[in-house]
Amino acid sequence: MVKNSNLAKLQPKKTADLRVAQKPDIKTTKYSDINLKKWRDYAHILTGTLWQFPSRLKQHGHSNEYHGNYIPQIAQQMYERYTKKNDVVLDLFFGSGTSGIEAINMNRRCIGVELKDELAEKVSEKFAPKQLVTDVNIICADSTSQLAVDKVKARLEIMGEEKAQFLMLHPPYDDIIKFSDKKEDLSNCATTEEFYDMFEKVAKNGYDLLEKGRFACLIIGDSYKNSEVQPLGFECMNRMRKLGFVLKSTIVKDIQGNERGKGRTANLWRYRALAGGFSIFTHEYIFVFQKV
Numbered sequence: 001m002v003k004n005s006n007l008a009k010l011q012p013k014k015t016a017d018l019r020v021a022q023k024p025d026i027k028t029t030k031y032s033d034i035n036l037k038k039w040r041d042y043a044h045i046l047t048g049t050l051w052q053f054p055s056r057l058k059q060h061g062h063s064n065e066y067h068g069n070y071i072p073q074i075a076q077q078m079y080e081r082y083t084k085k086n087d088v089v090l091d092l093f094f095g096s097g098t099s100g101i102e103a104i105n106m107n108r109r110c111i112g113v114e115l116k117d118e119l120a121e122k123v124s125e126k127f128a129p130k131q132l133v134t135d136v137n138i139i140c141a142d143s144t145s146q147l148a149v150d151k152v153k154a155r156l157e158i159m160g161e162e163k164a165q166f167l168m169l170h171p172p173y174d175d176i177i178k179f180s181d182k183k184e185d186l187s188n189c190a191t192t193e194e195f196y197d198m199f200e201k202v203a204k205n206g207y208d209l210l211e212k213g214r215f216a217c218l219i220i221g222d223s224y225k226n227s228e229v230q231p232l233g234f235e236c237m238n239r240m241r242k243l244g245f246v247l248k249s250t251i252v253k254d255i256q257g258n259e260r261g262k263g264r265t266a267n268l269w270r271y272r273a274l275a276g277g278f279s280i281f282t283h284e285y286i287f288v289f290q291k292v
Helices: 036-042 072-082 098-105 117-124 129-134 146-158 192-209 232-243 266-276
Strands: 088-091 109-114 136-140 164-169 210-220 223-225 228-230 245-254 283-291
Touching: 072 098, 072 164, 072 210, 072 283, 088 098, 098 109, 098 136, 109 117, 109 146, 117 136, 129 136, 136 146, 146 192, 164 192, 192 210, 192 232, 210 232, 232 245, 232 283
Parallel strands: 088 109, 088 164, 109 136, 164 210
Antiparallel strands: 210 283, 223 228, 245 283
């Protein structure tokens, strides 16, 4: 495997015991290391519902060679606000490994489930061999399946955990970008309703594998089909609420400048918008949930 020099220098620092009594000058929640007694020191953590980033981070092991990956800044915000050092992040649409890379960078651990064998193998090259043993585990499986659940449980046991402490979900946006020829791939669903049903199966597995009281993040945008908007974001959000997740935040994120995989050109899409009566998507949603 090819060793990534940036990641190799960023080994997670294990904490001795997260359950020790807190010092008088420290006040944290059960799910975060943020010291609430020094809350003014965390101005970099976004608490509003409109997120705008000038560009995608490309350093510290990240790259943009893969269509459809989410920007690392989302993982940074989510991990710092909703996880503690050494927590396990579960990503059921692992893709190019953004969740795992940022887990290493921020002293967390990660289990990623990826459907495509060749992508799982390629992404594993981004991590040092030791990291793949102790801190990042890439499972090649269908995230809707019981096999994926069993493999995640086995890895959690090796990591000394019963459940994951954070759930990251970044599914395909229906059939906008085709990721593989596999029938299990959500981007190959025959209908949008089938896409919703398959997504719900993944979300149910994530719910079952997530520790009670901890948080989940869904990153998704909408699509156009049959001359009308398909509200993928809100329907997937509702499917997660139906499973028992409590919705904590609905964030709108600007995606302008991060659409390389969609093949858009400004003039062509402006013409189509004017001719068809629709608006060009310049945003996606970040939904934050809690398992209570």
